[in-house]
Amino acid sequence: MSDIRLVNLTKSYGEGNAVSDVNLQIGEGEFFSLLGPSGCGKSTTLRMIAGFIRPTSGQILVGRDDITALPPEKRDIGIVFQNYAIFPHMNVAENIAFGLKLRKLPKAEIARRVTESLKQVGLAGYDERYQRQLSGGEQQRVALARVLVTEPRILLLDEPLSALDKGLREEMKFWIKDLQKKLRITTIYVTHDQDEALTMSDRIGVMSKSRVVQVGTPQEIYERPKTLFVTSFIGHSNVLDVRVLRAEEGSALVSLAGQELRTRNGGGLSPGAAAKLVVRPENILMGSALGPTDARLEASVISEIYQGALVRYRLKVGDQEIVAERQNQAHVERFPPGAEVTIGWDPEWSEALVA
């Protein structure tokens, strides 16, 4: 087990860059997710770490070793592919023994470790089965066992849940996380699914257009998105057009449809300029729920959408639409369409970003 560092990692194909200047430090035992839409460069980054793609420039360091120029077989990095890549001509035991045989371990030792690792992934007794006799979830466990049995320094997971159906995906999410915690193996997890990234990761690196745009804990990423891309990619947000009135360190005063609001300052704002105000639907308070220090706006209700545990409001402020979500709890105030209502939010839970 080791920490891993990516230094100015870049991969260019012809004109464009698939990965530009990625700098990351991932600690020993950390579960780190690379999150982004398809084509953002997350898989290319992972394949460079695995050694399947040679970086155009930059370095990959594992512990104190520079592995940038090493072939995959010399890196001691395990990878689980999206389609699991179980060798179809070998049974489960042979699949798992593959890496051990290459390491020339004694036969008895191999047999012992294969049995042990099958037990670890909950597939004891599956030795003789072939890939075609395994379900998706079982194939994934075999793929993990095959990698983990060789005790790699780093574990790479390339969208490992995307081929599973929804119920199994939920189950595997927690199972993988638990296994990773137990083994304390440094893990890099590539996904386009924000739920997976938020629930499983210690930290997340959000990628967009070949760059890492924000690195942080799931909470930081969700609550303090630094760019409009992160805001819109993770969860739902209201993105509103505002004008900056005053910009200070950490906070700002903006105007929205003639009404003044205090908000956090995402950085780079200048007075008089247009900006985007970002606030999540669940953070919008309405009517008597508002506190004395909250930013306030006068709005009118366009429609109320009842969703059981949630009630969703479409609201209008000036010519802009805002979506608010309220937990449907006892004594919660309801607002009929057409009603005029004061809405608002804690200024700490909204962010003004450069438009």
Added chain:
Amino acid sequence: MRDEAAVSPLMKAIAILALVVLLLPVAIVVLAGLNAGEYLTFPPQGLSLRWVWAFLSSPTFMGAYLYSFVLALVTTLISTALGTLASIYLSRSRGRAAAALRGFFMLPIVLPGVVLGLALYVFYVSTDIGLARSFPGLLIGHVLVTFPFVVATVTASMVGFDLSLEEAARSLGASPWTAFRKITLRLIAPGISAGSIFAFIISFGQFETTLFLTVPNHEPLPMAMYISLRYKFEPTAAAAGIFAIALVALSTVVSARLVSLRRVFRA
């Protein structure tokens, strides 16, 4: 997967008819080879093993048979090796060069064998590189003719081959060669075997290209049969045909046993 039930009786009848038409000449040759009479006639004038013995005791025919066998064997080895390498390259590279090469490799199938044989002969003679009417020269011709069949079958078996299998092997500690040997080669083996059967059969029966390239006094079997029929209309040639058919059938059965042919054609 299986929809045999969907085959209509009409289609079955057509298929059986086609099979009969294809197999009839084979049956005729076999019967003609078992002829008791002096000349190659059909229907045979009584059955006997007379011409079979004549074939087995004829140095010309037996020599030709062995010569063809060795030629086909060497051709198969070379064609299979080259064809497999070419297929791997073709299936893993994109772009114009690969597309152009694919077409180029298939040319010998499109070209009439006579044209290919003549072209090679003229080339050998005009360059005077010692290949005209020599075993290596003939071998080159046979490799050229059989190579496209290996490329076609092996390429077909590479379609849908998941490269991440090889990558998984690499990251588990396998060198490129080990990963290729233990994963890729094992998985495309049925395709390679099918390709090599084709190569063997085609080389063994090759005539038109061979015509221009044979070594004097070392005729392969098809040539020997042709020559014998031109000068005396003896059933020995038909008896030789029986042995040729037997060998081809045997090689197919043996290979099909080694690897399931079904897997190749399902892929």
